[in-house]
Every structure is written in structure tokens, then in C-alpha cells.
Amino acid sequence: MRSSYSSKNGQPYGISGNDIVYVVLFIVLTAVVLGILIVLVLEYCNNATLFTSNVPAITSNSKDVTIPTNKSDTLSTINPATELYADTHKATVLVLGCIDYRLIDYLVNNMMERYDQHFDLVVLAGSELFVVDSSYKYFPSFSVTFFENVQIAIKLHHIQRVVAVSHEDCGAYKVKYGDDDDKQRHVDNLELLGNMIKDKYTLPFDGHYLSLDGTMEQVVLVE
Numbered sequence: 580m581r582s583s584y585s586s587k588n589g590q591p592y593g594i595s596g597n598d599i600v601y602v603v604l605f606i607v608l609t610a611v612v613l614g615i616l617i618v619l620v621l622e623y624c625n626n627a628t629l630f631t632s633n634v635p636a637i638t639s640n641s642k643d644v645t646i647p648t649n650k651s652d653t654l655s656t657i658n659p660a661t662e663l664y665a666d667t668h669k670a671t672v673l674v675l676g677c678i679d680y681r682l683i684d685y686l687v688n689n690m691m692e693r694y695d696q697h698f699d700l701v702v703l704a705g706s707e708l709f710v711v712d713s714s715y716k717y718f719p720s721f722s723v724t725f726f727e728n729v730q731i732a733i734k735l736h737h738i739q740r741v742v743a744v745s746h747e748d749c750g751a752y753k754v755k756y757g758d759d760d761d762k763q764r765h766v767d768n769l770e771l772l773g774n775m776i777k778d779k780y781t782l783p784f785d786g787h788y789l790s791l792d793g794t795m796e797q798v799v800l801v802e
């Protein structure tokens with residue numbers, strides 16, 4: 580006599596082993612799809628925040644330019660994980676140079692020889708020129724950007740020194756002065772920067788002058 584709990588082909592009614600496998604597979608696949616969707620939504624939200632964050636507008640009004648004043652300014656909320664990174668990656672110096680493509684090789688190779696790759700590099704048009712320009716008439720953000728880079732280099736890489744390399748026939752000097760025939764201007768501006776570095780961070784400073792033929796001469800030392 581056939582059981583009332585069996586189907587016509589003799590298989591028992593209810594949940595079979597195959598059914599359980601299908602249900603488990605369905606749950607796993609649903610979880611994976613949901614996980615992917617959540618990750619995609621989070622990524623989208625992050626990017627949307629990046630693109631819509633309120634970046635302060637650059638202005639030539641000196642009242643709106645805030646120059647960081649010491650080592651602890653503005654970096655108090657730095658991610659603790661980067662502190663761990665700082666303990667394993669150290670740079671000897673932070674180097675400031677000009678964007679001029681004719682001299683990038685000379686600049687980088689010279690610093691590689693001096694510091695064996697242990698240098699951070701900031702590149703701005705005119706190197707120190709607009710960083711020390713107290714009129715903020717030309718590129719007021721350069722000063723803020725440079726000193727914020729010094730701060731983060733101190734925090735992350737424990738730099739021991741700041742170096743700036745000014746150079747012959749600099750286009751940025753022509754923007755400000757109409758020519759670049761006077762080497763002494765570079766020396767004066769490097770000295771200004773050296774004194775700012777000493778006052779703000781109590782770090783020593785070297786100022787170099789790079790000629791178009793690749794020779795580099797130290798013209799300023801502030802300790």
C-alpha cells in the first residue's frame with residue numbers, strides 16, 4: 580500500500596536534500612549580490628562626497644589666506660594608521676623645486692645622490708618665489724600648500740631638514756620681475772624661506788641655486 584505521504588512516482592512529499600541545496604545556494608547568491616550592491620552604493624557615496632566637498636576658493640585677497648604657523652596646526656585629526664606608517668617610512672629632508680621641465684632631471688638626480696632617495700619632493704612654479712611673496716598678488720595658495728606639505732612631511736616622515744632649489748632663467752621670476760637676470764633675488768628669497776622654516780618648525784634649511792648646465796651651488800644656509 581502506497582503511503583499517503585508519497586507522490587505518484589514514489590518520492591516522498593516535503594523537503595528533499597536537493598531542495599535544501601537549492602535554498603542554501605539561493606541564500607548565498609542573494610547575500611553576495613546584496614553585498615556587491617552595498618559596496619557599490621558606499622563607493623558612489625564616497626565619490627559624491629569628494630566631488631561636492633567645499634573647497635575654499637583661491638582669492639588674491641590676503642585676508643583670506645591663512646598660513647599654518649607651527650607643526651601641530653591643522654593635522655590634529657590625522658588618521659592614527661598614518662602614524663604607524665610614519666614609523667616605518669622616514670625621509671631625511673623635504674625638497675622644494677620649480678616645475679621647469681628643463682631642470683627636473685638635474686634636480687632629482689642631484690637630490691638622489693645627496694639623500695639616497697630619502698627625500699620628499701614638492702614642486703611649485705618658481706620654487707620659493709611665490710611661497711615667500713607676502714603680497715599674495717600672484718599665487719596665494721602656493722604658500723599655504725607648501726607649508727601644509729612641510730607639516731605633513733614632519734608628521735609622516737619625520738623630516739629633519741628643508742631644502743629649496745631655485746634656478747637660473749626661471750619663468751616664474753620673469754612673471755614677477757619681468758626678467759630673471761639677478762641671481763641675488765633668488766638668494767634673498769631663499770633666505771626669506773629659510774628664516775620662515777626656522778621660525779615655524781625650528782628645522783635647518785639649505786638654499787641651492789641650479790644653473791641651466793646642471794651645476795648646483797649652495798647659496799643659503801639657515802640653522
Ligand SMILES: [Zn+2]
Pocket residue numbers: 677678679704705706746748749750751
Ligand atoms: Zn622655474
